[in-house]
Amino acid sequence: MSKVNTAAPQSNGSGVFKRVAQKLLERNFLLFVTIVLFIIAYVAGLFAFKDKNFGNLQVFLNLLISNAGLIIIAVGMTMVLIIAGIDISVGSVVAVTCMMLAAMMEKAKMEPLPAVLIVLLFGVVFGAVQGWLISYLKLQPFIVTLAGMFFARGLTAVISLEMITVTNEAYVKLAQYKMYLPFGGYLNRKGEMIYPYIYPTVILALAIVVLGYIMLRYTKFGRTIYAVGGNEYSAMLMGLNVKRTKLLVYIINGFLATLGGVAYSLNTLGAFVELARGFEMDAIASTVIGGTPLTGGVGNVIGTLFGVLIKALIETFVSFQGNLSSWWSKIIISALLALFIVLQSLLAMRKEKQR
Amino acid sequence: MAIGKEILKMRHITKNFLGVRALNNVDFTLRAGEIHALMGENGAGKSTLIKVLTGAEEFESGEIWMDGIPHPIINRSPQEAQHNGISTVYQEINLCPNISVAENLFIGREPKKHGMIDWKTMNKKAKEALAVLDVDIDVTINLENYSVAIQQMVAIARAVDISSKVLILDEPTSSLNDFEVSKLFAVMRKLKERGLGIIFVTHFLEQVYEICDRITVLRNGELVGEYEVDKLPRVQLVARMMGKDFDDLAEIKREHKGSTGKEEVVVEAKGLGCSGKIKPFDITVNKGDVVGLSGLLGSGRSELARALYGADRPDKGVLKFKGKRFTSRAPIDSIRAGMGFLPENRKEEGIIADLSVRENIIIALQARQGMFKLLSRKEQEEFADRFIDLLKIKTADRETPVKQLSGGNQQKVILARWLLTNPDFLILDEPTRGIDVGTKTEIQRLVIKLAEEGKAIIFISSEIEEMLRTCNRMAILRDSSKVGELSGDEITQVNIMKAIAGGTTV
Ligand SMILES: Nc1ncnc2c1ncn2[C@@H]1O[C@H](COP(=O)(O)OP(=O)(O)OP(=O)(O)O)[C@@H](O)[C@H]1O
Numbered sequence: 041m042s043k044v045n046t047a048a049p050q051s052n053g054s055g056v057f058k059r060v061a062q063k064l065l066e067r068n069f070l071l072f073v074t075i076v077l078f079i080i081a082y083v084a085g086l087f088a089f090k091d092k093n094f095g096n097l098q099v100f101l102n103l104l105i106s107n108a109g110l111i112i113i114a115v116g117m118t119m120v121l122i123i124a125g126i127d128i129s130v131g132s133v134v135a136v137t138c139m140m141l142a143a144m145m146e147k148a149k150m151e152p153l154p155a156v157l158i159v160l161l162f163g164v165v166f167g168a169v170q171g172w173l174i175s176y177l178k179l180q181p182f183i184v185t186l187a188g189m190f191f192a193r194g195l196t197a198v199i200s201l202e203m204i205t206v207t208n209e210a211y212v213k214l215a216q217y218k219m220y221l222p223f224g225g226y227l228n229r230k231g232e233m234i235y236p237y238i239y240p241t242v243i244l245a246l247a248i249v250v251l252g253y254i255m256l257r258y259t260k261f262g263r264t265i266y267a268v269g270g271n272e273y274s275a276m277l278m279g280l281n282v283k284r285t286k287l288l289v290y291i292i293n294g295f296l297a298t299l300g301g302v303a304y305s306l307n308t309l310g311a312f313v314e315l316a317r318g319f320e321m322d323a324i325a326s327t328v329i330g331g332t333p334l335t336g337g338v339g340n341v342i343g344t345l346f347g348v349l350i351k352a353l354i355e356t357f358v359s360f361q362g363n364l365s366s367w368w369s370k371i372i373i374s375a376l377l378a379l380f381i382v383l384q385s386l387l388a389m390r391k392e393k394q395r
Numbered sequence: 396m397a398i399g400k401e402i403l404k405m406r407h408i409t410k411n412f413l414g415v416r417a418l419n420n421v422d423f424t425l426r427a428g429e430i431h432a433l434m435g436e437n438g439a440g441k442s443t444l445i446k447v448l449t450g451a452e453e454f455e456s457g458e459i460w461m462d463g464i465p466h467p468i469i470n471r472s473p474q475e476a477q478h479n480g481i482s483t484v485y486q487e488i489n490l491c492p493n494i495s496v497a498e499n500l501f502i503g504r505e506p507k508k509h510g511m512i513d514w515k516t517m518n519k520k521a522k523e524a525l526a527v528l529d530v531d532i533d534v535t536i537n538l539e540n541y542s543v544a545i546q547q548m549v550a551i552a553r554a555v556d557i558s559s560k561v562l563i564l565d566e567p568t569s570s571l572n573d574f575e576v577s578k579l580f581a582v583m584r585k586l587k588e589r590g591l592g593i594i595f596v597t598h599f600l601e602q603v604y605e606i607c608d609r610i611t612v613l614r615n616g617e618l619v620g621e622y623e624v625d626k627l628p629r630v631q632l633v634a635r636m637m638g639k640d641f642d643d644l645a646e647i648k649r650e651h652k653g654s655t656g657k658e659e660v661v662v663e664a665k666g667l668g669c670s671g672k673i674k675p676f677d678i679t680v681n682k683g684d685v686v687g688l689s690g691l692l693g694s695g696r697s698e699l700a701r702a703l704y705g706a707d708r709p710d711k712g713v714l715k716f717k718g719k720r721f722t723s724r725a726p727i728d729s730i731r732a733g734m735g736f737l738p739e740n741r742k743e744e745g746i747i748a749d750l751s752v753r754e755n756i757i758i759a760l761q762a763r764q765g766m767f768k769l770l771s772r773k774e775q776e777e778f779a780d781r782f783i784d785l786l787k788i789k790t791a792d793r794e795t796p797v798k799q800l801s802g803g804n805q806q807k808v809i810l811a812r813w814l815l816t817n818p819d820f821l822i823l824d825e826p827t828r829g830i831d832v833g834t835k836t837e838i839q840r841l842v843i844k845l846a847e848e849g850k851a852i853i854f855i856s857s858e859i860e861e862m863l864r865t866c867n868r869m870a871i872l873r874d875s876s877k878v879g880e881l882s883g884d885e886i887t888q889v890n891i892m893k894a895i896a897g898g899t900t901v
């Protein structure tokens with residue numbers, strides 16, 4: 041199977057593009073739909089908000105900037121959904137991550153690096169505990185991570201009921217470090233050349249997507265994840281270590297949840313108890329819209345990236361439009377989610393019929 | 396190669412499942428370079444012995460010795476068993492439907508380049524591994540796209556490719572056709588030459604006598620004995636398995652000659668067809684008929700049946716059922732109208748694993764009656780008990796979840812389900828697959844009895860003998876179309892073979 045190269049360079053002519061599209065359509069219909077949907081939405085935005093510079097590259101980059109944390113977390117969620125699990129604790133984990141970072145740097149006056157390492161370690165341990173309960177004690181992932189959700193939120197409140205703002209110089213500097221692209225600039229009214237920029241968190245998020253893709257596609261562990269999601273008992277009979285695989289997935293997911301939390305914290309530079317409430321649903325919704333059904337065995341992180349981008353795009357529409365309540369983005373996303381779930385089950389039904 | 400030293404010894408193995416003793420003090424010995432049949436009725440404990448050996452199930456007591464290891468071993472998982480040189484095809488196909496054929500063959504031991512999975516090499520090696528069995532398919536698409544037979548071949552290819560000392564095949568042939576079986580046997584012979592020990596489970600006695608060197612018989616979880624094949628004639632083997640004398644080849648009396656043509660027509664199809672599945676065909680089935688469908692695997696036998704039943708919606712032609720035009724929108728319509736269909740693909744289409752034996756048996760009848768006329772608990776229990784008895788379903792209790800039954804007993808449950816609905820028209824697609832010899836004969840008798848009671852029956856089987864015993868008419872299929880019919884004295888092995896192969900028009 042040649043790999044499904046989604047980042048087809050358009051400059052290579054329409055031949056390559058067509059081939060890739062065809063392959064996608066055949067092999068991964070859901071991913072195809074996601075990408076097409078994103079393109080349609082983006083083009084629609086170009087027309088609808090012509091006068092508001094929607095086509096500006098910075099607008100697109102902002103999609104990535106404001107969702108870097110979500111992208112990282114959704115990559116972890118993708119793996120969890122592929123093994124037919126679920127994790128609803130990630131929102132609370134983001135909150136506790138931001139809170140721990142803020143408290144360590146502001147109250148304990150720690151340097152950013154050790155603080156970050158400590159929260160990442162926390163994520164690994166947190167994921168390991170959840171994963172152990174799920175894979176070795178065979179508890180329901182929903183229940184385990186529900187408990188994890190309450191625990192992490194409670195811990196956030198225990199650390200501080202007050203909002204903490206991060207003022208650590210190095211950390212703030214990192215958060216505001218703009219990385220300018222060498223192209224795509226435009227002249228502003230003063231005649232200065234303005235180049236579009238991103239923050240380091242975007243690089244981090246994209247790197248995680250690439251690593252996630254490689255891991256899922258080119259490593260034994262990654263393929264085992266799919267096998268386990270497809271049929272756990274068969275996977276065991278084939279001689280695969282099902283329990284260890286599930287444990288590892290939850291550990292990686294815990295790690296990514298805190299890493300995403302760090303990216304989130306760099307965006308918000310502060311923390312309060314109610315931070316990132318409902319964030320887990322954003323992560324799950326984006327992943328499902330990205331073509332990873334809740335039933336397991338199917339999915340990939342490229343789709344997830346597009347899932348997040350679609351969600352981000354809808355939010356941008358609502359804010360560009362100006363007088364709509366931000367709840368509209370939730371409504372549209374929920375409608376999309378419903379559409380995708382229907383689509384996935386229709387697809388499953390068609391497959392069933394073919395046999 | 397002469398049969399060599401003992402490479403695997405199991406001694407005094409005992410295994411209980413929640414109150415059921417599945418294995419009691421069983422010994423088993425496998426030698427290098429032999430093919431060893433593990434025989435027994437449904438529920439005798441064959442699969443359990445295999446699962447215990449390979450770490451898929453735990454066992455209470457006993458010892459397992461392997462050649463070259465100075466102490467008894469316990470495989471705690473199939474993974475460990477593989478490390479110890481044992482590879483297995485379990486009775487239920489143990490593959491993952493959602494990954495490609497190539498991955499199913501190589502997962503866990505993928506070829507790598509620079510530490511990354513080398514897909515190209517993997518796909519190439521997958522092709523080669525399947526070529527050994529003469530299977531030529533696209534290995535890059537998901538396994539779920541293929542038929543049960545192909546999936547079975549993939550499972551075999553995987554086990555063969557992994558095998559180093561011991562290869563275990565638990566009823567690998569139950570969904571294969573003759574050609575595929577012959578390919579499998581060729582490979583088994585080659586492995587035997589190389590000094591592997593092979594454990595082979597089947598209910599096809601001819602296959603045992605064709606390929607095996609030794610037989611171990613189990614009955615009710617106990618060891619009956621170990622025999623050399625040429626010293627144990629077929630009749631005696633059956634007697635050992637059943638614990639009583641029984642001649643499975645004894646001619647079933649066929650005084651019943653099917654319909655005379657004067658009987659009522661039950662099913663009449665004219666130009667019925669379903670695009671991509673079965674070309675338009677005519678067929679009539681009268682009261683009292685047992686009509687066989689013959690043809691190679693993939694010739695459209697099952698598809699013809701599915702079109703009649705409405706499991707696939709026909710898009711051409713007319714179907715008359717009991718004199719009236721009938722179109723089925725869903726299987727429930729057909730059930731209500733008085734049809735019954737025992738599908739070939741029972742693992743996927745039939746069993747509801749978590750429900751009890753009783754619930755699995757009554758479910759189709761309940762559906763036929765509608766949800767508002769609930770069967771009383773007492774009726775349900777009576778029905779269940781009747782069929783547990785009739786088909787000798789081996790189960791601890793009628794409330795046992797059906798997934799805890801042995802493979803063959805699960806099949807019997809499904810058969811019971813359709814018999815219970817007492818349909819006017821019954822389609823049986825491979826009803827005796829995976830069922831032991833005693834019960835097989837029992838089922839053949841039952842089919843004839845049902846016909847005599849005035850049912851119309853369509854019977855599909857890959858075993859020609861079985862068809863010869865039960866059918867009074869035979870439709871021949873080739874390349875998705877019905878090419879002819881045989882009836883009465885025309886139905887002979889030679890004629891059927893000729894008709895199936897084509898060349899002569901029937
Ligand atoms: N998971 C289980 N729980 C409880 N009982 C079980 C379980 N698996 C098997 N059994 C019981 O153990 C006995 C032996 O079953 P086994 O599957 O070994 O039979 P088998 O010889 O392979 O039969 P078949 O020819 O039908 O495949 C049966 O009585 C069965 O009901």
Ligand SMILES: [Mg+2]
Nearest residue numbers: 442486801802
């Ligand atoms: Mg069995």
